[in-house]
Amino acid sequence: MQPTIAKPLLPAKPERHRRFGSTAPVPGDKPTTKEQMADLQNHREDFLFPLDRVGICEVRHPIQVRSELAPRLQTSIAAISLATSLRRESKGINMSRLTEQLERYRQKGWAAEIPELCEFAQELARVMDQERAELTITFPWFYERSAPVTGQTGLNHAEVSIHVGYEKGQAPAITLGMSVAVTTLCPCSKEISEYSAHNQRGMVTLSAEIDPSAFSDQDWKTAFLEAAESNASSALHPILKRPDEKRVTEQAYENPRFVEDMARLVAADLYEMNAVRAFTVTCRNEESIHLHDAVASIAYDKRKEEAAP
Incomplete structure (x- = not known):
């Protein structure tokens, strides 16, 4: 026979959270609207050096893949890095614009095709008001493989990467x-x-x-x-x-x-x-x-x- 145990007396969830460290919001006097908030990224001063790359990496995102081998159209999960240059007089970039553009392209049904990725990099430089932009995507690409004698098919895959670097005025x-x-x-x-x-x-x-x-x-x-x-x-x-x-x-x-x-x-x-x-x-x-x-x-x-x- 299993020993009996005392039934826990559970307080309401807000009280449980309080006991485990949650506190009420602290009243503050800082602005709550974007128009009133300070924009540190756009602060201009001599910040010593320009930067070659500033951005985000290891973003997991679905992307369409077109293939000469079956399956001809597939959706894969890519690891994506996005970056731009940064001028010496700029403190930082607005990183939210990187993922905003990623979402715009997702809604357009973008694919891992070189022309589309080149367009993405060029537009990223324009949106970020920088001379250079780059993206790297890495994803598994699947393809049908038939057994050499019986002809039974299954899916193999290879790890694929595409890197596009754009600089204003250059290919x-x-x-x-x-x-x-x-x-x-x-x-x-x-x-x-x-x-x-x-x-x-x-x-x-x-x-x-x-x-x-x-x-x-x-x-x-x-x-x-x-x-x-x-x-x-x-x-x-x-x-x-x-x-x-x-x-x-x-x-x-x-x-x-x-x-x-x-x-x-x-x-x-x-x-x-x-x-x-x-x-x-x-x-x-x-x-x-x-x-x-x-x-x-x-x-x-x-x-x-x-x-x-």
Whole structure:
């Protein structure tokens, strides 16, 4: 038998709050309307330095994503950063205007498309009365992936980022990024072992400064995904039956890759994209027979190559 307990005598909720520290509002004499309140952000004086970036980050917000691969239209959740420059004589920016603009674009049904994001950055600079503005959005992009033998489909995803920097009188600067999980099989293990070879999950992260007009005929997300997955030992699949697993395992065995190999091969694909001006590639293997991970990276700027004599 459970022991009996005394029934609590609960006072009314306002009294409970008072007992736990709540107090009545303090009468004040400061203005209560916006027109009468002091505007510290717009105070003008010599504040020593101009600032490169002032704004907000890690704003979680829904955004539409158009895709060359099914599902063609999807809603994803983006982590968004918004910022502008700040003149030396200005004390601060009005940060509420950043989220106000975000809401205006949400109501218009905005999408993660480069022209829309360029328009957003330009308008942000105008609304904030600053020379520069930038936004960065990062979100999971989903795409259908069919198993190689049975054809059963499921959804894979990659982490995608778009950064747009706007400066008055200049064309927007655009950097696109993607992180894709892949399979890698160790060439050394295959070479020295009598049978089998160890493999591991790899992560390919690429970032590229681009000419947006050159991607007009192709979804850049598809191009970046192809660059990452086609140069690994094998792509990952959401659904694999036994015939599929056999095919994927054998494909990996036929295409062994060091992290060094992947970094160079992905770099070659990015180099061949006319829209890409400069890029970085980082490949990281979560080693299956070591306690450490293996990593390789490369950065290349095609504009420097063009400038060479």
